[in-house]
Amino acid sequence: xxxxxxxxxxxxxxxxxxxxxxxxxxxxxxxxxxxxxxxxxxxxxxxxxxxxxxxxxxxxxxxxxxxxxxxxxxxxxxxxxxxxxxxxxxxxxxxxxxxxxxxxxxxxxxxxxxxxxxxxxxxxxxxxxxxxxxxxxxxxxxxxxxxxxxxxxxxxxxxxxxxxxxxxxxxxxxxxxxxxxxxxxxxxxxxxxxxxxxxxxxxxxxxxxxxxxxxxxxxxxxxxxxxxxxxxxxxxxxxxxxxxxxxxxxxxxxxxxxxxxxxxxxxxxxxxxxxxxxxxxxxxxxxxxxxxxxxxxxxxxxxxxxxxxxxxxxxxxxxxxxxxxxxxxxxxxxxxxxxxxxxxxxxxxxxxxxxxxxxxxxxxxxxxxxxxxxxxxxxxxxxxxxxxxxxxxxxxxxxxxxxxxxxxxxxxxxxxxxxxxxxxxxxxxxxxxxxxxxxxxxxxxxxxxxxxxxxxxxxxxxxxx
Amino acid sequence: xxxxxxxxxxxxxxxxxxxxxxxxxxxxxxxxxxxxxxxxxxxxxxxxxxxxxxxxxxxxxxxxxxxxxxxxxxxxxxxxxxxxxxxxxxxxxxxxxxxxxxxxxxxxxxxxxxxxxxxxxxxxxxxxxxxxxxxxxxxxxxxxxxxxxxxxxxxxxxxxxxxxxxxxxxxxxxxxxxxxxxxxxxxxxxxxxxxxxxxxxxxxxxxxxxxxxxxxxxxxxxxxxxxxxxxxxxxxxxxxxxxxxxxxxxxxxxxxxxxxxxxxxxxxxxxxxxxxxxxxxxxxxxxxxxxxxxxxxxxxxxxxxxxxxxxxxxxxxxxxxxxxxxxxxxxxxxxxxxxxxxxxxxxxxxxxxxxxxxxxxxxxxxxxxxxxxxxxxxxxxxxxxxxxxxxxxxxxxxxxxxxxxxxxxxxxxxxxxxxxxxxxxxxxxxxxxxxxxxxxxxxxxxxxxxxxxxxxxxxxxxxxxxxxxxxxxxxxxxxxx
Numbered sequence: 001x002x003x004x005x006x007x008x009x010x011x012x013x014x015x016x017x018x019x020x021x022x023x024x025x026x027x028x029x030x031x032x033x034x035x036x037x038x039x040x041x042x043x044x045x046x047x048x049x050x051x052x053x054x055x056x057x058x059x060x061x062x063x064x065x066x067x068x069x070x071x072x073x074x075x076x077x078x079x080x081x082x083x084x085x086x087x088x089x090x091x092x093x094x095x096x097x098x099x100x101x102x103x104x105x106x107x108x109x110x111x112x113x114x115x116x117x118x119x120x121x122x123x124x125x126x127x128x129x130x131x132x133x134x135x136x137x138x139x140x141x142x143x144x145x146x147x148x149x150x151x152x153x154x155x156x157x158x159x160x161x162x163x164x165x166x167x168x169x170x171x172x173x174x175x176x177x178x179x180x181x182x183x184x185x186x187x188x189x190x191x192x193x194x195x196x197x198x199x200x201x202x203x204x205x206x207x208x209x210x211x212x213x214x215x216x217x218x219x220x221x222x223x224x225x226x227x228x229x230x231x232x233x234x235x236x237x238x239x240x241x242x243x244x245x246x247x248x249x250x251x252x253x254x255x256x257x258x259x260x261x262x263x264x265x266x267x268x269x270x271x272x273x274x275x276x277x278x279x280x281x282x283x284x285x286x287x288x289x290x291x292x293x294x295x296x297x298x299x300x301x302x303x304x305x306x307x308x309x310x311x312x313x314x315x316x317x318x319x320x321x322x323x324x325x326x327x328x329x330x331x332x333x334x335x336x337x338x339x340x341x342x343x344x345x346x347x348x349x350x351x352x353x354x355x356x357x358x359x360x361x362x363x364x365x366x367x368x369x370x371x372x373x374x375x376x377x378x379x380x381x382x383x384x385x386x387x388x389x390x391x392x393x394x395x396x397x398x399x400x401x402x403x404x405x406x407x408x409x410x411x412x413x414x415x416x417x418x419x420x421x422x423x424x425x426x427x428x429x430x431x432x433x434x435x436x437x438x439x440x441x442x443x444x445x446x447x448x449x450x451x452x453x454x455x456x457x458x459x460x461x462x463x464x465x
Numbered sequence: 466x467x468x469x470x471x472x473x474x475x476x477x478x479x480x481x482x483x484x485x486x487x488x489x490x491x492x493x494x495x496x497x498x499x500x501x502x503x504x505x506x507x508x509x510x511x512x513x514x515x516x517x518x519x520x521x522x523x524x525x526x527x528x529x530x531x532x533x534x535x536x537x538x539x540x541x542x543x544x545x546x547x548x549x550x551x552x553x554x555x556x557x558x559x560x561x562x563x564x565x566x567x568x569x570x571x572x573x574x575x576x577x578x579x580x581x582x583x584x585x586x587x588x589x590x591x592x593x594x595x596x597x598x599x600x601x602x603x604x605x606x607x608x609x610x611x612x613x614x615x616x617x618x619x620x621x622x623x624x625x626x627x628x629x630x631x632x633x634x635x636x637x638x639x640x641x642x643x644x645x646x647x648x649x650x651x652x653x654x655x656x657x658x659x660x661x662x663x664x665x666x667x668x669x670x671x672x673x674x675x676x677x678x679x680x681x682x683x684x685x686x687x688x689x690x691x692x693x694x695x696x697x698x699x700x701x702x703x704x705x706x707x708x709x710x711x712x713x714x715x716x717x718x719x720x721x722x723x724x725x726x727x728x729x730x731x732x733x734x735x736x737x738x739x740x741x742x743x744x745x746x747x748x749x750x751x752x753x754x755x756x757x758x759x760x761x762x763x764x765x766x767x768x769x770x771x772x773x774x775x776x777x778x779x780x781x782x783x784x785x786x787x788x789x790x791x792x793x794x795x796x797x798x799x800x801x802x803x804x805x806x807x808x809x810x811x812x813x814x815x816x817x818x819x820x821x822x823x824x825x826x827x828x829x830x831x832x833x834x835x836x837x838x839x840x841x842x843x844x845x846x847x848x849x850x851x852x853x854x855x856x857x858x859x860x861x862x863x864x865x866x867x868x869x870x871x872x873x874x875x876x877x878x879x880x881x882x883x884x885x886x887x888x889x890x891x892x893x894x895x896x897x898x899x900x901x902x903x904x905x906x907x908x909x910x911x912x913x914x915x916x917x918x919x920x921x922x923x924x925x926x927x928x929x930x931x932x933x934x935x936x937x938x939x940x941x942x943x944x945x946x
Contacts (some may be wrong), residue, residue: 097706098809098840120708142655155658156627171902175894177807179839179879181613181662182887182894183921184903185626188658197654209708232568236591238682238748290751347650349569379649380569415648436653438642443653445909450902462653 003036006057006081013049014041028082030062031075031424040084044104044162044170044201047088051199052168054081055455062457063195065137066108068129072141073194074432075424077459085136088201091115099207100159100176105136105200121207124151126326136200142192145326146243146283149378151208158187160204165197166451176204189446196461197450213291215314216321219280219302224248227278228354230305231377234282235350239298241282244377245325248357251372251385252279255324277308280377281325283318328374329385329420341392342400342422346382346407348415356382359410363403367396380415397426404430433462466528468507475510475552478520483511483558494535494553498600499543499886501802501856506533506547513558515633515641515671522669523639525552526915533917534669536577536605539598541803542884544612544664548918554669556607562586563672570677571630571647576607576670583675592677595622598880599788610670613662615880617713617787620838621746622678624880626661633672634660637911647674659906664882665917667910681746684712685756686774686783689741689763690734694718694821697739698814700766701837704743705810707758712746714838716813720797721790721832721845728793729786737769741837742787790834791845797830798847804863805881806870810840819869820844827862829855841879842870868893883921891923 003019011017020028020038028038036059041047054061060078064070065085085106092102096119103112110131116122126145127138137143144153151157160174163186173186190200221227231246247255280302284294295312302310313321329343346356353375364371369388375381384407386392392400404419411417412435419432436443440463447454447465459465466474468486476484485491486508495505507530512518525532531551538545547553559575562583566572567590574583580601584593597616598604608614610632615624622628631645645657660667691697697716704711717725718739726733733740741763745755763771774780786793794801808816817833820842824831835843844866848859867877871893877883883891891900904922907914 095809095811097702097811099705100809152623152627155655156623165898165902169898171899172895173899173902175807175876177809177840177875177879179615179619179624179807179836179841180876181624181880181882182876182878183883183891183899184667184906185613185658185662186902186906188626188655188661189906191655191658192651193654209710235570236567236679238679240679240748286747287751287754289754290748293748293750347648349566349571349648351568378570381650414646416650416652418652433652437646439644439653439656442656442909446654446906449905449909 006037006059009053009057010037010039010050013053014039014046030070030079030082033076033079035062035079035082037081038084039081040087042087044088044164047083047199047201048164048168048170050081050083051164051166051455055166055168055453058453059455060458061455063136063140063199065106065134065140066129066132068133069137069141072420073460074427074464075459076457083199085134092202094119096121099209100178101205101207102176102202103135103205104202105139106134108132108134109138116207117210120210122210123157123205124208125154125157128327128329130326135203139191139200139203140193140195146245146322146376148381149244149376150242154191155188157206158191158203159206161187161190161200162202163190163198164201166453166455170201171198174204178206194461195457196447196465197456199456211285211287213288213314214283214285214318214322215291215295215312216318217282217284217295217298217302218311218313219307220277220309221280222277222306222308224278224354224357226306227280230302230307231280232350233301233305234298235378237297237301239282239294239301241294241298242285243283245281246353246375246377247279247281248361248371248373249277250370251328251374252277254372255321255328281321283322325374329372329383341388342386342426343420344384344404344407344418345420346384346411346415346417348380348382348411350377350380352410352414353377353380353382356407356410359407360384360403363406367399367403392423392426394425397429400426401430408434436462466530471528471530472508474524475508475521478524479510479512479517483513485509494538494547497535497538497540497543497545499541499546499884500800500850501860502543502546502885504547504549506553507550509553509555511555511558515635518554518635518669518671519639519641521554522635522637526638526913529913529915531915531918534607534611534665536608537579537600537603539600539604540608540612540884541805541881542878542886544882544884544920546885556605556671559671565677567592567677569647570679571674572677573647573672573674574606575672576605576610578606580604580606580609587677588680591680593680594675595619595628595678596625599791601788606673606675607670610661610673611663611665612880612882615836615841617715617836620714620836621710621712626658628676628678629657629661630674630676632657632660632670634668634670636668637913637916645674662882664884664920666907666920668916681712683747683749683752684780685745685752686780687741687743687759688772688774688783689743689768690737690770691739691741691767692737692769694739694817695814696767697741698817698837700741700763700768701813702811703762703766704759705838707762709755709758711743711759711838713742713744714836715742715787716740716833716835716837717742717787717790718833720830721794721834724793724797724832725786725790725834727796729782729789731782731786734770742783787834794832794845794847797832798849800848800850802846802848802859802863804842804844804866805878806842806867806875807879808840808842808870808873808875810838812873812875813837813840815873816842816869820866823862823865827858829858829862836879839879840875864890885920888921889923891921
């Protein structure tokens with residue numbers, strides 16, 4: 001079909017549509033596949049009409065938020081129309097007394113948080129790429145950050161949604177109240193589905209009040225086993241930190257750099273010099289008095305567990321370190337002079353975190369590459385950044401594939417392992433998602449029923465969905 | 466398959482003792498906590514393992530016989546009301562706490578484990594299972610998962626879906642699988658999240674990994690007395706507005722106070738128009754300041770009296786009185802009918818006015834005891850189920866209140882589920898395409914419509930959920946016509 005038909009149909013449903021230039025389209029290539037059209041609908045109705053046109057004409061749609069994770073998942077099997085959500089970026093309603101908000105999915109996380117913050121509230125979700133990524137992108141990838149330890153993930157915060165289905169129908173799920181069990185909980189299904197079942201257009205959110213104070217307690221532990229034991233001790237204590245992170249020496253050095261050095265000097269630069277300290281970072285958020293007590297108690301537990309050094313920081317130091325941890329693994333990924341290339345994440349039980357750290361460390365030693373690891377410990381989440389001088393080369397893929405497979409097989413005994421960012425050839429070889437635990441057939445049926453012509457993000461999700 | 470042959474086949478799998486089909490025994494199973502709708506099952510079976518559940522479901526699937534799973538039968542929306550000619554799969558014998566993993570703060574339980582038993586088992590080590598429906602001394606975790614149950618303390622900590630990591634499911638064709646597991650993260654579509662709250666329509670949960678939560682270091686429990694419901698409602702909004710998140714924030718009105726006091730003698734003031742139970746939890750340090758803020762808000766809203774629970778015993782008695790309030794309402798009339806609407810919490814004064822005028826209009830006695838902090842109302846209508854006219858008025862009044870909830874921006878159910886009770890109210894909050902999306906999910910999981918048919922989706926439509934499970938009982942239909 002000639003593209004003129006497509007452009008004319010898009011022109012009829014999107015205000016101010018003009019075919020994008022060849023250069024623009026080339027810059028929007030999704031993993032090498034150059035789209036035929038780029039469109040930014042300005043309303044949910046226009047978005048719905050756009051998707052309807054695409055499905056009718058048999059074009060594939062690639063939804064796009066902030067563009068920070070366009071290489072996540074498998075390369076799309078087709079990529080005809082890139083649909084940007086950038087114009088759907090309003091806070092439609094914010095009801096502070098109800099602690100809820102209705103927002104369009106194309107709003108950036110930074111825009112969302114600053115809008116909500118004006119009235120003393122926030123969404124306790126702090127994924128990487130926080131300034132550039134959009135809420136819709138965060139929901140589609142189910143990204144989260146350090147706060148998941150106390151507030152959970154997007155699935156614990158989205159109370160309602162309006163979703164554009166592949167045939168253009170706009171459907172609602174959930175509602176606007178914080179407690180609601182009417183109908184199936186389709187919100188959950190859409191979150192983390194990478195836009196393959198529908199495009200999240202508008203969501204209703206459950207919010208939290210901003211807290212008076214925040215403080216971080218950093219403990220440098222002499223070795224991994226002691227660090228993990230100490231983390232369990234904190235989990236089992238009355239401290240109840242809002243987050244509890246475990247970093248290996250390389251991650252510590254990166255955080256120290258990103259965080260501007262000072263407050264984590266001991267934890268970061270120092271341990272990088274020593275080369276073998278594992279660091280626990282516990283965060284307290286709440287009223288001043290409570291934070292004081294928690295921090296003191298946490299410091300005591302760190303020391304009793306054999307910490308070589310304990311540092312407390314608040315104010316600027318707290319914010320800088322928090323930002324650095326949130327940016328991991330997407331921030332300044334690797335030590336100076338090293339090339340990024342491979343990031344992965346594992347979701348396991350907390351008691352398997354240290355084993356994954358060890359396994360990755362041994363593998364990297366064999367391959368003579370570096371690895372920075374940061375774990376949201378109590379959630380059993382581990383982010384891995386593998387790096388080397390220059391960039392990873394094809395001859396190394398054998399070794400890397402072996403490492404990924406070893407980590408995946410250890411993780412999947414009771415969890416998951418996902419390749420977040422890697423050269424396409426390596427992703428193709430090891431797969432991105434890993435096992436869906438015998439449920440692939442149900443997932444494929446859901447995909448087929450919600451998107452029979454495979455219009456939405458075709459091929460990017462599990463096993464070719 | 467005729468009934469005798471079916472019973473023989475089920476007995477061959479489970480043993481004859483674990484299959485009930487005598488009419489006098491089946492009466493017990495003809496309804497759950499929603500007594501207004503009744504329908505006896507064809508037979509009731511008691512499997513003791515996942516494999517037995519799967520074997521039963523395979524037999525039923527092969528013969529295309531509908532089935533419904535049941536826990537303790539405490540549900541309040543008719544979620545486990547048996548489908549016509551259907552078999553009830555009672556999970557009460559699957560009541561083992563399989564594994565408690567304190568290190569990772571989670572437990573593996575069978576579906577029939579009683580909610581409170583898990584918290585009791587783990588309490589000695591300082592942990593509990595957070596969702597605490599008022600029926601927690603009897604209701605099962607499998608039932609909590611099916612309905613995505615809440616409870617007073619879910620205001621701060623979230624409902625069942627927020628505390629369930631993975632579920633083992635017997636699919637409607639008898640296959641067994643896990644959605645999610647022991648770890649928090651999953652890959653692919655969130656089938657775990659989809660299944661929780663699906664009211665037994667997508668499969669039967671047989672086991673689950675659930676989260677255990679550290680018990681708080683300290684708590685403060687207040688009983689605050691008001692001379693008007695409006696003042697109490699404004700105090701609720703005031704607490705939330707100050708950025709305070711209590712662990713529970715409950716309201717009880719004059720009618721319910723009378724019933725509860727008569728039953729439990731806690732010492733509630735009988736002349737009060739409303740009381741609030743406000744519980745703060747957290748660290749000892751800082752709790753005092755929060756308590757002062759709460760006290761100030763209540764004072765600003767003309768609280769007559771603020772009492773503090775002195776010790777664990779008094780706090781426990783207060784909560785027992787609260788959680789058994791519906792039972793106490795039984796003292797006022799032969800039957801009671803509880804609703805479960807939700808409004809944005811700022812709209813509580815509005816919905817309380819609606820409830821009062823509705824009670825006057827239908828000349829019914831309505832008591833209110835509910836989760837004010839998250840806007841989840843529980844008007845409890847006292848009526849005589851032998852009086853057909855009054856039963857009908859009760860359903861009408863209740864529907865009117867739910868419509869008002871929707872008009873105020875809320876929902877028709879916060880924690881009890883749509884069940885059978887509210888199928889025809891679904892169009893109040895969802896349009897046809899929204900409901901179709903849910904039916905699409907149902908068809909993917911249960912193309913033969915065998916797993917708990919006749920629930921959730923509106924009747925009288927050309928859909929798979931209709932037609933095969935018409936129920937005989939007519940009170941509700943009559944009221945809706």
